[in-house]
Amino acid sequence: MKSEVTELLGIKYPIIQGGMAWVAEHNLAAAVSNAGGFGIIGAANAPAEWVRDEIRKAKELTDKPFGVNVMLLSQHADEVAQAVAEEGVKAVTTGAGSPEKYMKMWKEAGILVIPVVASVALARRMERVGADALVAEGMESGGHIGAQTTMTLVPQIVDAVNIPVIAAGGIADGRGFAAARMLGADAVQMGTRFIVSKESIVHEAYKERVLKARDIDSEVTGMSTGHPVRCLRNQMTREYLKLEKEGASFEELELMTLGTLRKAVVEGDVTRGTVMAGQSAGLVKQEQTCSEMIEEIMDQAKKLLKEA
Amino acid sequence: MFEKMKELIAEQLNCPAEEIKMESSFKEDLGADSLDLFELVMSLEDTYGVEIPSEELEQLTTVESVVDYLKQKGVEA
Numbered sequence: 001m002k003s004e005v006t007e008l009l010g011i012k013y014p015i016i017q018g019g020m021a022w023v024a025e026h027n028l029a030a031a032v033s034n035a036g037g038f039g040i041i042g043a044a045n046a047p048a049e050w051v052r053d054e055i056r057k058a059k060e061l062t063d064k065p066f067g068v069n070v071m072l073l074s075q076h077a078d079e080v081a082q083a084v085a086e087e088g089v090k091a092v093t094t095g096a097g098s099p100e101k102y103m104k105m106w107k108e109a110g111i112l113v114i115p116v117v118a119s120v121a122l123a124r125r126m127e128r129v130g131a132d133a134l135v136a137e138g139m140e141s142g143g144h145i146g147a148q149t150t151m152t153l154v155p156q157i158v159d160a161v162n163i164p165v166i167a168a169g170g171i172a173d174g175r176g177f178a179a180a181r182m183l184g185a186d187a188v189q190m191g192t193r194f195i196v197s198k199e200s201i202v203h204e205a206y207k208e209r210v211l212k213a214r215d216i217d218s219e220v221t222g223m224s225t226g227h228p229v230r231c232l233r234n235q236m237t238r239e240y241l242k243l244e245k246e247g248a249s250f251e252e253l254e255l256m257t258l259g260t261l262r263k264a265v266v267e268g269d270v271t272r273g274t275v276m277a278g279q280s281a282g283l284v285k286q287e288q289t290c291s292e293m294i295e296e297i298m299d300q301a302k303k304l305l306k307e308a
Numbered sequence: 309m310f311e312k313m314k315e316l317i318a319e320q321l322n323c324p325a326e327e328i329k330m331e332s333s334f335k336e337d338l339g340a341d342s343l344d345l346f347e348l349v350m351s352l353e354d355t356y357g358v359e360i361p362s363e364e365l366e367q368l369t370t371v372e373s374v375v376d377y378l379k380q381k382g383v384e385a
Contacts, residue, residue: 101363121346121350146343147343226342
């Protein structure tokens with residue numbers, strides 16, 4: 001399926017893999033790109049050396065284009081932005097703010113810039129400063145989220161800008177893909193489904209937790225701190241939400257989650273760790289290869305869009 | 309400039325204009341989050357015909373800081 005985004009990124013299918021912290025490393029990114037989608041390495045809070053190394057390893061596993069997600073609030077953001085420009089990738093997606101100050105450097109390095117946005121004003125601003133496309137991310141997503149739903153945010157952003165919009169949040173199958181296209185999105189970004197892919201290095205216990213998740217299993221922690229995070233319900237979220245309700249301070253709450261994502265993804269502690277996943281976890285029922293996932297989504301979407 | 313800006317801020321943040329003072333902090337006093345601030349900055353840019361780069365957003369924490377900032381940029385009204 002051709003779209004503006006497939007042309008722009010030089011990929012076969014308009015499916016982009018989200019830049020999930022700890023989860024989106026070179027094996028997953030390369031697998032998604034090899035399957036015809038667009039894989040992304042999530043830099044999250046990692047230092048530049050890690051990102052550099054991951055880019056090099058991904059290049060050994062695929063000759064297809066892939067990207068890096070730069071988390072702008074990271075203390076290493078400046079050096080990561082620089083490393084990405086030096087190593088060279090097809091595109092950068094950015095989270096948690098505005099990447100304006102890196103725009104020139106990335107453009108000069110021939111890297112496409114695709115900010116993740118959760119509001120119309122930010123979308124307009126990003127278009128003005130030269131973004132090549134946007135990811136409009138609804139609050140159904142996992143991890144750090146905005147407050148608007150995909151259903152309402154995507155068409156409003158589509159109306160507000162003239163660059164291609166990639167819908168994210170709650171999309172995990174061909175139905176979600178087709179719906180996103182109906183909302184005016186050119187492509188989709190998915191995270192949660194790829195967590196359970198065969199190529200994903202996430203701990204088996206984490207995958208199992210996502211596969212078993214029901215519709216009501218996701219919680220949003222940190223609403224009161226202004227940094228809401230969607231994750232799957234467990235001992236950790238119960239205690240966190242109780243403390244939050246009791247009016248615990250930002251510092252106290254932050255301390256509680258420190259290192260807990262790593263604990264879940266790497267060590268497989270799904271009771272005390274943070275199991276980040278989107279609401280679409282309830283739709284994800286099977287461990288498959290990235291290629292099987294993408295082919296299945298595209299087949300289903302094409303059929304649905306033809307009938308529509 | 310303060311009167312006009314008060315109106316603009318009240319409209320963007322949906323708060324009563326009488327609560328907006330020179331010393332009001334957008335985050336602490338007026339309950340704005342980071343997305344609200346982008347919304348506000350975009351409308352300031354439209355209204356006053358200036359460009360505010362996002363590196364400079366961090367210093368714009370209070371109404372007064374915005375007034376000073378715009379004056380520095382040569383905005384008069």
